[in-house]
Amino acid sequence: xxxxxxxxxxxxxxNATWSEYIQITENSDYQxxxxxxxxGKFRIEMSPLGNDHASDHNIITYAINLYAxxxxxxxxxxxxxxxxxxxxxxxxxxxxxxxxDTVDAVPYGTSIISLDEFSPPTLVVEIANSSLxxxxxxxxxxxxxxxxxxxxxxxxxxxxxxxxAIENEGSHRIRESQVLPKLExxxxxxxIRKTRQTNHSKxxxxxxxxxxx
Numbered sequence: 001x002x003x004x005x006x007x008x009x010x011x012x013x014x015n016a017t018w019s020e021y022i023q024i025t026e027n028s029d030y031q032x033x034x035x036x037x038x039x040g041k042f043r044i045e046m047s048p049l050g051n052d053h054a055s056d057h058n059i060i061t062y063a064i065n066l067y068a069x070x071x072x073x074x075x076x077x078x079x080x081x082x083x084x085x086x087x088x089x090x091x092x093x094x095x096x097x098x099x100x101d102t103v104d105a106v107p108y109g110t111s112i113i114s115l116d117e118f119s120p121p122t123l124v125v126e127i128a129n130s131s132l133x134x135x136x137x138x139x140x141x142x143x144x145x146x147x148x149x150x151x152x153x154x155x156x157x158x159x160x161x162x163x164x165a166i167e168n169e170g171s172h173r174i175r176e177s178q179v180l181p182k183l184e185x186x187x188x189x190x191x192i193r194k195t196r197q198t199n200h201s202k203x204x205x206x207x208x209x210x211x212x213x
Contacts, residue, residue, distance in 0.1 A: 010046040011131070013138055018087045025090075034080065037090035038142040045131065052156045057094055057127045059195050060154055060188065063207055064097065064123075067183055070211040074103040078121070083146065085115040091142055095125035099179050120146045122179050129156045136162065144171055150179045159192050161185050 008014065008024070010033070016024070021042045025035050034045040061077065068075040076098045083091045098105050099122040106118050124143050128135040135153045143151045144166050151171065153162040163185050164171040165178050177183040187210055194203045 008044065010044045011134075013041045013043050013134075015040060016042050021090070034092045035082075035090055036092065036139065036142060037088075038138060038145065039088060041138070042090075043134070043138070050129065053127050053129050055195060055200075056154050056156050056192055059191060059200055059203060060125060060127070061095060062200065062204055063188055063191055064095075064125075064180070066204070066207055067180055067211050068099075070208070071181075073099065073180060075099050076103050076106075082112045083115055083120065084112050085146065089115070089142060089146055091124075091139075091146065093121075093124045093143075094127045095123075096121035096148075097123040097125075097179075099123060115146065120148050122148065123150045123152070123177075124148045125152045125154065127154045127156060132157075140164065140171065144169055150174075150177060152185075154192070159189065159196070161189050161192075 016037075017040070018037070021035075021037050024030065024042065024044070030044055030046070032046070036043040036045075061079075065075070065077060067073070078096045080092055080094065081096055083089075083093075083096070098119075102119050102122060106113055110118075126135045126139060132153070132155060140151060147169075148166055151164045151166060155162065163174050163177065165174045175185050177185065187207075191203055191207055194206060
């Protein structure tokens with residue numbers, strides 16, 4: 001384990017056994033890190049998040065919650081929650097949601113959500129700044145394996161959303177959400193662009209007007 005510890009490079013995928021990975025997650029040096037594991041490789045994210053990442057995280061969270069309220073969609077959302085399939089996969093997406101049939105799948109009092117016991121989240125969202133290439137690559141493979149139904153990548157720099165529907169261990173691009181019916185990805189992209197020009201309250205009011213049409 002000491003050799004692995006010496007070679008750890010954050011924000012990169014590193015080969016390791018599951019037991020080695022778990023030991024790394026318990027290391028106090030990485031208390032503020034995010035962890036991912038997929039079939040013999042792990043990644044530690046320590047990159048500073050910054051204003052743009054935090055702001056886009058906030059407005060997307062607000063937009064998804066508001067849409068669900070206006071449209072009467074049952075939804076439970078989670079920030080930076082750990083999902084674990086013991087021995088095989090681990091993920092801590094920026095945002096994740098259980099929607100409709102699985103809305104109450106995970107009871108309060110649960111710590112790490114074991115996918116050996118509970119169903120995977122319906123929708124996963126990653127806010128991508130420096131991590132964009134990985135979010136489009138290995139993490140997409142990870143979420144396909146975990147069998148989430150939809151995966152969104154928020155590109156902080158290009159102000160766009162790359163959305164995928166996942167089925168049959170694969171995925172394809174979509175421009176309208178399937179798990180939040182009739183929600184157009186372009187509308188959320190416009191909301192993100194508006195945050196570069198005005199505050200979140202005004203963008204939120206604009207979103208409410210759009211969702212009520």
